[in-house]
Amino acid sequence: MEKVFALVDCNSFYASCEKVFNPTLEDKAVVVLSNNDGCIIARSKEAKDAGVKMGEPAFKIKDILEKKNVQVFSANFALYGDMSQRVMNVLSKFTPDLEIYSIDEAFLDIPGMKENELVLYAQKIRNTVLQWTGIPVTIGIARTKTLAKIANHIAKKSEKLKGVLSIIDEQSIEKALQITPVEDVWGVGQKYCAFLRSHGITNALELSKANDSWIKKHLRIVGLRTVEELRGKPCIAFDITVADKQAICTSRSFGQPLTDYADLEEAVSTFASRCAEKLRHQKSCASVMTVFVMTNLFAKDPKYVNGKTVQLAVATNNSSEIISHAVTLLKLLFKKGYKYKKVGVILAEFIPESEVQQSIWDNMNREKQSELMGVIDKITSTMGRDVVKFAIQGTKKRWKLRQEKLSPCYTTKWEDILTIDIDKE
DNA sequence: TCTGGGGTCCTAGGACCC
DNA sequence: TCTGGGGTCCTAGGACCC
Numbered sequence: 001m002e003k004v005f006a007l008v009d010c011n012s013f014y015a016s017c018e019k020v021f022n023p024t025l026e027d028k029a030v031v032v033l034s035n036n037d038g039c040i041i042a043r044s045k046e047a048k049d050a051g052v053k054m055g056e057p058a059f060k061i062k063d064i065l066e067k068k069n070v071q072v073f074s075a076n077f078a079l080y081g082d083m084s085q086r087v088m089n090v091l092s093k094f095t096p097d098l099e100i101y102s103i104d105e106a107f108l109d110i111p112g113m114k115e116n117e118l119v120l121y122a123q124k125i126r127n128t129v130l131q132w133t134g135i136p137v138t139i140g141i142a143r144t145k146t147l148a149k150i151a152n153h154i155a156k157k158s159e160k161l162k163g164v165l166s167i168i169d170e171q172s173i174e175k176a177l178q179i180t181p182v183e184d185v186w187g188v189g190q191k192y193c194a195f196l197r198s199h200g201i202t203n204a205l206e207l208s209k210a211n212d213s214w215i216k217k218h219l220r221i222v223g224l225r226t227v228e229e230l231r232g233k234p235c236i237a238f239d240i241t242v243a244d245k246q247a248i249c250t251s252r253s254f255g256q257p258l259t260d261y262a263d264l265e266e267a268v269s270t271f272a273s274r275c276a277e278k279l280r281h282q283k284s285c286a287s288v289m290t291v292f293v294m295t296n297l298f299a300k301d302p303k304y305v306n307g308k309t310v311q312l313a314v315a316t317n318n319s320s321e322i323i324s325h326a327v328t329l330l331k332l333l334f335k336k337g338y339k340y341k342k343v344g345v346i347l348a349e350f351i352p353e354s355e356v357q358q359s360i361w362d363n364m365n366r367e368k369q370s371e372l373m374g375v376i377d378k379i380t381s382t383m384g385r386d387v388v389k390f391a392i393q394g395t396k397k398r399w400k401l402r403q404e405k406l407s408p409c410y411t412t413k414w415e416d417i418l419t420i421d422i423d424k425e
Numbered sequence: 426t427c428t429g430g431g432g433t434c435c436t437a438g439g440a441c442c443c
Numbered sequence: 444t445c446t447g448g449g450g451t452c453c454t455a456g457g458a459c460c461c
Binding site for chain 1: 426427428429430431432433434435436
């Protein structure tokens with residue numbers, strides 16, 4: 001029997017997370033902003049109805065937000081990450097074959113059933129997730145991932161489908177493809193959309209009927225896979241294993257532009273330390289590091305973008321070593337007189353911790369250092385980040401984000417835990 | 426005043442080798 | 444007018460995703 005995929009996607013995930021712990025937000029328009037309270041990255045249904053667009057810079061639509069009484073939140077990734085885990089936990093009760101695709105989406109490989117049973121099963125999943133976590137989800141069911149995405153998309157928009165749509169038979173697939181604009185197809189971004197439309201392909205059905213060699217020529221192999229998937233032939237594998245990352249990056253735009261080297265050094269060493277932490281988490285060591293700096297590219301001030309890469313003699317995941325390399329690179333990059341807006345640290349070319357090649361020139365006691373990192377990681381996981389840190393990371397934090405509307409970390413910080421007043425009526 | 430952050434995969438073209 | 448051919452590896456850049 002052919003496989004059937006269910007794509008479970010949380011509705012307006014970040015906005016829904018904010019609503020779970022704050023009942024006064026029910027039925028209210030809620031939006032969540034990107035880091036530095038920059039642009040809109042999530043909108044509740046009410047906010048969408050109010051005409052708030054995805055990706056819009058908040059300052060540009062300040063008037064609409066105020067006029068329509070939209071509740072605005074700074075991104076609280078600690079909360080969203082934890083809520084995501086809870087949702088995935090519930091899903092894993094239904095099947096071991098769960099591919100966590102992103103913070104708010106998972107593909108489920110569901111066992112062979114008749115179509116009406118599939119829909120009932122999906123309804124049950126949906127109700128359970130809502131009851132156990134407070135997060136509403138939508139489920140799309142089909143024989144390929146790309147089609148499941150399309151089913152999900154349609155189900156999101158239609159009230160009467162009650163959050164579940166299955167497209168298994170030819171007829172329902174064709175109908176679904178017909179009403180799906182080509183830009184809503186998974187794998188078709190801005191560039192490809194413009195190209196396809198300029199050649200008269202406006203919906204998913206037309207795309208599914210396009211000529212193979214023409215697609216391959218212009219949309220490459222990836223585009224051809226998308227087309228095959230639309231035709232019902234699975235080309236994107238189902239993979240429940242969590243792959244180790246091939247690159248780890250920590251970067252931020254600052255809440256205010258910075259001109260002093262010392263402030264950048266605090267930021268770069270903090271990001272480097274965070275990268276090292278992520279690297280140890282997956283038990284890898286990095287052989288290559290890049291640091292980049294940039295000024296605000298939107299402002300009229302002089303622009304400067306630059307990056308430098310270093311090959312490490314011995315692959316490492318040691319924080320102090322990674323920080324010291326990062327600072328060396330920053331010193332090479334820093335030029336006086338610019339207003340820096342963003343810096344970042346990227347680690348790459350990983351090898352497993354256990355397979356690191358030693359160097360005869362290496363005079364570091366790696367065993368002792370590794371024990372130290374273990375202790376630091378333990379303290380971080382039980383007592384919170386930055387309880388212990390390296391002196392160079394500093395305390396001024398002038399680089400910190402602007403987060404003026406941050407909600408409490410209801411589920412990950414003891415002091416933010418929800419309290420309920422039972423004396424009141 | 427204010428425009429996110431963190432990833433993946435694929436391809437073309439250059440360097441280099443025999 | 445001709446200027447080898449075929450292979451691998453690496454890198455930068457472009458497309459996409461959430």
